[in-house]
Amino acid sequence: MNLPFFISKRYFFSKKKKNFINIIAIISMLVVSIGTAALIIVLSVFNGMEGLLRSIYGTFDAPLQVLPAEGKSFVFTTDLREKVRSIDGILDITEVIEDNALIKYNDAQMIVKIKGMSDNFIEQGRMKNAVRQGELKFLDNNTAYAIIGRGIQFNLGVSLRNDFLALQFFYPKNVKPGAIDPYQYYSRANIMPGGVFALEQQYDDNYVFVPLSFTEKLLDYRGKRTSLELMVDPEQDLLTIQDNLAEILGKKFVVLNSDQQHADLYKVLKIEKLFVFIIFSMIVGIASINIFFSLSMLVIEKKPDIGSLFAMGAPKKLVRKIFLLEGAIIAFIGAGSGLVLGFAFSWLQQTYGIVSMGVASSVTQAYPVEIIPTDFLFTAITIIFITFMASIQPAIRASNQGVQRV
Numbered sequence: 001m002n003l004p005f006f007i008s009k010r011y012f013f014s015k016k017k018k019n020f021i022n023i024i025a026i027i028s029m030l031v032v033s034i035g036t037a038a039l040i041i042v043l044s045v046f047n048g049m050e051g052l053l054r055s056i057y058g059t060f061d062a063p064l065q066v067l068p069a070e071g072k073s074f075v076f077t078t079d080l081r082e083k084v085r086s087i088d089g090i091l092d093i094t095e096v097i098e099d100n101a102l103i104k105y106n107d108a109q110m111i112v113k114i115k116g117m118s119d120n121f122i123e124q125g126r127m128k129n130a131v132r133q134g135e136l137k138f139l140d141n142n143t144a145y146a147i148i149g150r151g152i153q154f155n156l157g158v159s160l161r162n163d164f165l166a167l168q169f170f171y172p173k174n175v176k177p178g179a180i181d182p183y184q185y186y187s188r189a190n191i192m193p194g195g196v197f198a199l200e201q202q203y204d205d206n207y208v209f210v211p212l213s214f215t216e217k218l219l220d221y222r223g224k225r226t227s228l229e230l231m232v233d234p235e236q237d238l239l240t241i242q243d244n245l246a247e248i249l250g251k252k253f254v255v256l257n258s259d260q261q262h263a264d265l266y267k268v269l270k271i272e273k274l275f276v277f278i279i280f281s282m283i284v285g286i287a288s289i290n291i292f293f294s295l296s297m298l299v300i301e302k303k304p305d306i307g308s309l310f311a312m313g314a315p316k317k318l319v320r321k322i323f324l325l326e327g328a329i330i331a332f333i334g335a336g337s338g339l340v341l342g343f344a345f346s347w348l349q350q351t352y353g354i355v356s357m358g359v360a361s362s363v364t365q366a367y368p369v370e371i372i373p374t375d376f377l378f379t380a381i382t383i384i385f386i387t388f389m390a391s392i393q394p395a396i397r398a399s400n401q402g403v404q405r406v
Contacts, residue, residue, distance in 0.1 A: 024294040029334040031287035036338025036383050037345070039280040043375045044346040046273040048368030050266065056200050057262055060126050062094065062229030063238055064245065065261055067254045072099075073224040074252075084228065087245050089236040094121050094229040097215040102170040103208065105156040112152060113206045114169060116215025124231060127197055127209075134160045134195030138211040145194025146214075151205030153196050166190040167208075171218050189218045281382050288390035291330055295323055295394035306398055320399035327391025328384075335383040339376055346371050 066084070068074040076095060084093055097116040102109060122138055127147070137145055146167055148158060158167070171187045191214055198204055216222070232241050238257060246255040259266060299306070306319055346369050348354055353366025 024290055024297070025330055028287060028290035028294055029330045029337075031290065032284055032331065032334025032383060032387060033338040033341065035280060035284040035287060036335050036379060037341035039277065039284075039379050040339060040342025040375060041345055041369075042276050042280065043273060043379070044342070044350075044369045044371055045367060046269060046276065047370035047372050047375070048350070050269050051370045052364060052368040053200075053262070053265065053269075054258075058258060059129065060199055060203075061258050061261055062126075063232045063258055064090075064230040064242055065256045066228040066230065066245070066249065067226075067256065069252055069254050073097075073221065073226050075223055076225040076228070080249075083248050084230065084245065087241060087248065089233045089241040090230050090245070091233055092120055092124065092231040094118050094124070094231070095212055095225050096227045096229055097212060097219060097221055097224070098226045099171070099215075099219055101218070103152070103156070104168040104170065105158050106165060108156040110152070110155055112208050114208050114210060114215060114218070116210050116212040116219075118212045121209075121229075127199070130197040130199045131195050132198045134193070137194050138209075140194070144191050144211050144214055146191045147195040147197055147209040148193055149204035149207050150196055150198040151201065152208060153193075155205075158193050158196075160193055160196065163192070166192050169218055173220070187218050187220060189214060277378075277382075281386065284383055285386050288387050291327055291387055292390045292394060294330075295327055295391055296397065298326065299323065299394050299398040316399040320395045323395035323398045324388070324391050327387060327395070331384045331387035331391075334387070335380055338383070339380060343371065343376070 074080075081093065084090060095118040099114060100111055101114040103112045103114075117138075119138060122136060125136075128136055131147070132150060133153075134147075135145075136147065138147075139145065148167070152158070159165070167190065169189050169191070173185060173187055191210060197209075230245075232238060242255050242257055246253075249255065309319055349367060350369040350371060355367050356365055357367060
């Protein structure tokens, strides 16, 4: 039998009496358990939020996007089209013209992102599940239609039932100084609202999707494009296709995958997750002070036992090990039970959605949660390390009792 572990277990689980020291040790263990569980739950929620954003953007964003390395537009030539299509795995090319424009409806107006898309965008069905009113269409009976975000609809009071009131777009022109006619300062075009989408607030409050020809005329782009969105074969490796495309297009273009298109957002989420991990670890670190005091008082209480061990020839290493194991028991039980509780709650939330978002119009009704094994690993290592460090000084103090006796 492992003597140090046996003695440590007797100290912690002794039923003979539950004194103040035992109560502090139990409280310390509970705090470690609750802190560990809370950390696991919060990290799982961050994982769920990241996964939710990926699913939202993944249903809309193209797997690959081609942007100019300099400037905001480029000329989309036949040669460039053939270069893109020559890459194995690329299924479709959507031409895009995107810029800011002023939109006016009735007496309301606002600045929006106008995004002109080629007709195959509708055929790809990337927004079919996001349309809440109207239809997903750019053209019907020779009439052009716009698809607007729900936030824009609310801000402008757009009604799809009004067939006589169109959306008016205004875009500044490059005019020479000295022009007198105010109409020379901007381009103007009208289009009917055909549908309303609800995808994500950033899109809902800012974006209007229109036919490519409408944007090309309004912005006077004349064959220029701001980006290309590429659909790829899902059975082929996306990173390989991206590398091959970047190589053939050269340094004049940048090729981004779906994650890189929202790199700043995902980076912010990871930073927030890191800070949450640090904050909760500090909370557990503060709680481990109770472990330090409980073990220090246990050393004082067990001074006769320590003296007896030294009298029987026990080395300092054995005494030190006893109290380190005492701290380890608190750490492992606290961290272990916290990991189980955190996993149980996260699994219930992930499976049954027991905690609701409380917003009827939210993208998901329950808080998103995703369980990642590495979160459990890093949490367990951190918590055990913190509580172990709190046990070192009392253990050293106990092992020095023999020196003091001499």
